[in-house]
Amino acid sequence: MAKIAALKGVSRSHKISDSGPHSKRLKKRERPWVDVSDDELHVKRAKKGTGDRSKNLNGSPSKPSALESKKKAKIGHPSRHLANGTKQASIQEQRRELPITSGKDALLDEIRDNDVTILIGETGSGKTTQVPQYILESGISGKGMIAVTQPRKVAATSLATRVATEQNTSVGGLVGYSVRFDEASSEDTRIKYVTDGMLVRELLGDTLLSRYSVVIVDEAHERTLRTDLLLTNLKSIQKTRNAPADAKGKGSVAKLNPLKIVIMSATLDAEKFSKFYDNAKVIYVKGRQHPVTIYHTAISQPDFVDAAMRTFFQIHTDQPPGDVLIFLPGQEDIESLDKSIKLYADRLPKDSSGIVVCPMYAALPPGQQAKIFSPAPQNTRKCILATNIAETSITIPGIKYVIDTGKCKEKRYIARDSGTGFDTLLTKDITKSSAMQRAGRAGRESIGFCFRLYTEESFKALPDSAEPEIRRCALSSSLLQLKCLGQDLEQLDFMDKPDWEAIASALKTLYLLGAIDNQKHLTKLGRDMAVLPLEPHLARAVVASQECGCTLEIIDIVSVLSASSKLFFDSTDEREAAAEARRKFRHSSGDHMTILNVVRSYQEIVASENKSGRKEWCKKQFLNDRCLSEARDIRDQLREVCVRMGVDWRSSCGDDEQPVLRSLVRGLVQQAAFLQPDGSYKQLMGPSIVKIHPSSSLCDKKVPAIIYDELVYTSHIYARGVSSVPRKLIAEVSVFKNKNIG
DNA sequence: GAGCACTGC
Numbered sequence: 001m002a003k004i005a006a007l008k009g010v011s012r013s014h015k016i017s018d019s020g021p022h023s024k025r026l027k028k029r030e031r032p033w034v035d036v037s038d039d040e041l042h043v044k045r046a047k048k049g050t051g052d053r054s055k056n057l058n059g060s061p062s063k064p065s066a067l068e069s070k071k072k073a074k075i076g077h078p079s080r081h082l083a084n085g086t087k088q089a090s091i092q093e094q095r096r097e098l099p100i101t102s103g104k105d106a107l108l109d110e111i112r113d114n115d116v117t118i119l120i121g122e123t124g125s126g127k128t129t130q131v132p133q134y135i136l137e138s139g140i141s142g143k144g145m146i147a148v149t150q151p152r153k154v155a156a157t158s159l160a161t162r163v164a165t166e167q168n169t170s171v172g173g174l175v176g177y178s179v180r181f182d183e184a185s186s187e188d189t190r191i192k193y194v195t196d197g198m199l200v201r202e203l204l205g206d207t208l209l210s211r212y213s214v215v216i217v218d219e220a221h222e223r224t225l226r227t228d229l230l231l232t233n234l235k236s237i238q239k240t241r242n243a244p245a246d247a248k249g250k251g252s253v254a255k256l257n258p259l260k261i262v263i264m265s266a267t268l269d270a271e272k273f274s275k276f277y278d279n280a281k282v283i284y285v286k287g288r289q290h291p292v293t294i295y296h297t298a299i300s301q302p303d304f305v306d307a308a309m310r311t312f313f314q315i316h317t318d319q320p321p322g323d324v325l326i327f328l329p330g331q332e333d334i335e336s337l338d339k340s341i342k343l344y345a346d347r348l349p350k351d352s353s354g355i356v357v358c359p360m361y362a363a364l365p366p367g368q369q370a371k372i373f374s375p376a377p378q379n380t381r382k383c384i385l386a387t388n389i390a391e392t393s394i395t396i397p398g399i400k401y402v403i404d405t406g407k408c409k410e411k412r413y414i415a416r417d418s419g420t421g422f423d424t425l426l427t428k429d430i431t432k433s434s435a436m437q438r439a440g441r442a443g444r445e446s447i448g449f450c451f452r453l454y455t456e457e458s459f460k461a462l463p464d465s466a467e468p469e470i471r472r473c474a475l476s477s478s479l480l481q482l483k484c485l486g487q488d489l490e491q492l493d494f495m496d497k498p499d500w501e502a503i504a505s506a507l508k509t510l511y512l513l514g515a516i517d518n519q520k521h522l523t524k525l526g527r528d529m530a531v532l533p534l535e536p537h538l539a540r541a542v543v544a545s546q547e548c549g550c551t552l553e554i555i556d557i558v559s560v561l562s563a564s565s566k567l568f569f570d571s572t573d574e575r576e577a578a579a580e581a582r583r584k585f586r587h588s589s590g591d592h593m594t595i596l597n598v599v600r601s602y603q604e605i606v607a608s609e610n611k612s613g614r615k616e617w618c619k620k621q622f623l624n625d626r627c628l629s630e631a632r633d634i635r636d637q638l639r640e641v642c643v644r645m646g647v648d649w650r651s652s653c654g655d656d657e658q659p660v661l662r663s664l665v666r667g668l669v670q671q672a673a674f675l676q677p678d679g680s681y682k683q684l685m686g687p688s689i690v691k692i693h694p695s696s697s698l699c700d701k702k703v704p705a706i707i708y709d710e711l712v713y714t715s716h717i718y719a720r721g722v723s724s725v726p727r728k729l730i731a732e733v734s735v736f737k738n739k740n741i742g
Numbered sequence: 743g744a745g746c747a748c749t750g751c
Contacts, residue, residue, distance in 0.1 A: 152749065180751055197750035226750060330747065363746070388747050409747040425746065469749095477751090533751040564749075637751090694744040714745070 098126030099286050108138050116261045116280035118273045122287025129163050132191045144213025149196045151224045153179040160193040181633045196226040214260040221265040223468035267433045276495045290443035296456040304405040307453045309340045315401050322400025323382040327438050329407040329427045334359045334385045354380035361387045402442040406454040412472045415501040419508030420670050420686030422711035433465045468496045475506040476536045483522040484530045512669050513540045541667030548659040552652040555638045556599045559631040569622045578622040589657050590698045590723030602628050661725050668707040675704050693718040
C-alpha cells in the first residue's frame with residue numbers, strides 16, 4: 001500500500017446553499033436543470049485578490065522565432081539581473097502565498113528520501129512553478145539538470161518565463177525551455193521546461209537521460225502517448241542509474257548520478273501511478289479555486305444544442321452580469337448554436353442587455369479567436385461557444401457561468417492486422433475529471449456557476465478519466481522510436497498496455513515501409529526514417545525522394561501534411577469564395593500537387609512581402625497563414641536533417657509530377673485504393689470501401705487509382721488528401737510485384 | 743455529394 005501524506009494548504013470545504021435561478025421569460029419551457037448540491041468538485045475559497053498565477057496561458061506570449069531562439073541559446077543569460085526591486089518583492093510575496101508553500105519542507109523531505117514521489121495538486125496550488133525551484137534550492141538535484149515535462153509547447157515556454165522571473169533572471173539562463181523550433185537554454189540552465197515529445201526525442205540520443213538528475217512529469221493525468229512512453233522509460237532508467245554501485249559494475253554507468261522522479265497530476269489516479277512505481281509515496285496539495293455551484297438537469301437532454309440555448313437565455317435574463325462559456329463537441333454544433341442564439345437574441349425586449357457570441361475552436365482563423373479575450377462592451381454579456389480547447393489549452397478571463405453539454409469528440413484509431421486501420425472522430429460523453437475541469441473554468445476569478453445539461457445520475461455513471469492515448473492511437477511512430485532504443489513495444493512495462501491489434505497493425509506498417517525486417521529487426525532504412533521528425537509513412541516518402549530526385553518538392557509537401565493546422569479555411573458563410581480561390585491552385589493529379597502549388601505561390605509572397613503582406617495574401621486566398629508558416633519551420637528542420645543524413649534536399653524534378661507521386665506511393669503503400677466498377681473505391685491492402693472526402697480536389701472525379709494521406713470515419717469512411725496515381729506506379733512498389741497489379 | 747476535438751517531434 002502506498003503511504004499517503006497530506007500537506008497543509010488553504011482549503012475550506014464549501015456548502016452549496018444557493019437556490020437556482022428562476023425562469024421568467026422562458027416560462028413555457030421546462031427548466032432543463034435542477035439544483036443539486038455537489039461535493040465532487042473540490043471547491044476552495046481563495047484569499048481575496050489572489051488568483052492562480054502559476055500558469056499564464058492566456059493569449060500567446062510573444063515567442064522568439066526559431067532563429068532568434070537559437071541565438072539566445074548560444075548567448076545565454078547567466079547573470080542575474082537587478083530587476084525593479086518592488087516588482088521583485090511582490091513576486092516573492094505571491095510565491096509565499098501559494099498553497100504549496102506551507103508544505104515545502106515536508107515535500108522536500110519526501111523527495112529526498114524517495115526515488116519516486118507522486119504529487120497530486122489541484123489547480124492553483126503552484127506545484128508546477130514552485131517544486132522545481134524548491135528542488136534546485138535544496139540542492140537535491142546536485143550538479144544535474146531538472147527537467148519539467150509539459151504536454152503543450154505554450155505551457156513549457158510560458159512557465160519557464162514565469163519561473164525565470166521569480167528567480168530574477170531572464171529565461172534561457174538558470175531557467176530555460178526546449179520545445180520544437182524554439183529553445184532558450186545555456187550552460188547555466190538548471191531548470192528546463194520541455195515538452196514530453198522533446199524529452200522522448202532526447203532519449204534517442206541519450207538513453208539514460210544522463211544530463212538530468214531530476215525529471216518531473218507534469219500533467220501526467222493527461223496520459224498523452226509521449227507521457228506514457230516517458231513513464232515507462234524513466235522507470236527502467238532509474239533501475240539502471242540507481243542500482244547499488246557494485247551492481248552497476250565498471251564503466252560509464254557506475255559514474256552516473258541517481259535519478260529522482262516526480263510525477264505531478266491533477267486527478268484521483270494517484271493509486272495507479274503509485275502502483276506503477278512500486279508503491280511510491282503519494283502527496284496531496286490543495287489548490288486554490290473560488291467556489292462553483294453545480295446544477296444538473298432533472299431529465300436527460302437529447303438535444304443538447306437546444307438545451308444549451310435555453311439555459312443560456314435563462315442565465316442571460318435572470319442572472320447578474322458575468323460571461324458565459326458553453327462547452328460543445330465541435331465546430332458544427334458551435335455554428336448551429338451561434339445562429340440560434342443570434343436569432344433568439346433579436347426577439348428579446350429592447351431594454352434587455354446585449355449579447356456578443358464568440359465561437360472558439362482550433363480551426364478558427366486567429367483573428368476571430370482573439371475576439372474572446374477582448375472584454376464585452378458595457379451592458380453586454382459575452383457568450384463563448386468553445387470546444388475542448390477551452391478546457392486545458394486556453395484560459396478565458398471573465399467567465400462566471402459554464403454550460404457543459406457533457407459531450408466531446410474523440411479520435412480513436414481502429415487497428416487492423418493489415419495495417420490499414422483508420423481514425424474515427426465521433427462525439428461521445430466526457431469523463432468525470434473533464435466535467436470537473438469544465439466546471440472549474442467558472443471559478444477562476446470569483447464564485448461561479450456550472451450548468452450541466454445531464455442528470456446527476458449520468459454524471460455518476462461517467463468514467464473517472466479518459467482512456468490513455470496509448471490505448472486508442474496509431475502506434476507505428478512510437479514503435480519505430482522504441483525500436484531505435486532497442487526496445488519492444490510488446491514486452492515493455494506500461495501503465496496501460498496497448499492493444500495487441502494496435503501493435504500488430506504498427507508492426508505491419510513498419511514492415512511494409514521497410515523500417516523493420518521480417519524478424520522485426522530495425523533496418524538501416526528504419527533508422528534513417530526515425531531521424532526525421534515525421535510520421536513513418538511521410539518519412540518513407542522523404543527517403544524515397546532521394547532516388548526519385550525530388551526531395552525539394554517532397555519536403556515542401558510533407559511539411560504541410562504534418563503541420564498541425566489545416567491549409568485551407570472553409571467557413572460556412574463564404575464557401576463559394578473559398579472554393580473559387582482554391583481553384584487557382586488546383587493540379588489535375590490531386591491534392592498533393594495542389595499543396596505544392598500553394599507552397600510555391602506562398603514562397604514567392606514570402607520573398608516579396610513582409611509579415612502583414614503575407615497574412616493579407618493568405619486571407620485573400622482562404623489559406624491558413626499559421627499552417628504555412630509552421631510548414632516553413634518544419635521544412636527548414638527537415639532540410640537540416642537531410643544535410644546531416646547526407647541527402648541533397650535541393651534535388652528537384654521541376655514541374656514533373658511523376659517523381660513526386662512515385663515517392664509518395666513509397667510511403668503510402670497501405671493508403672491506396674482502386675476504382676470499382678460501381679464507382680466506389682476499394683482499399684488495395686484492406687477490406688474497406690472508401691469515399692473521397694468532400695474537401696478533396698478529386699472529390700467527384702473517377703480516377704482508376706488513388707493514394708491518400710489518411711482515412712477518417714465520420715458518416716462514411718473518407719479518404720483525405722487524395723492524389724490520382726497511375727496503377728503502374730503502385731505496381732512498381734516491390735511489395736506488390738507478386739500481386740500482378742497493373 | 744458533404745465536413746474536421748486536442749496535442750507532439
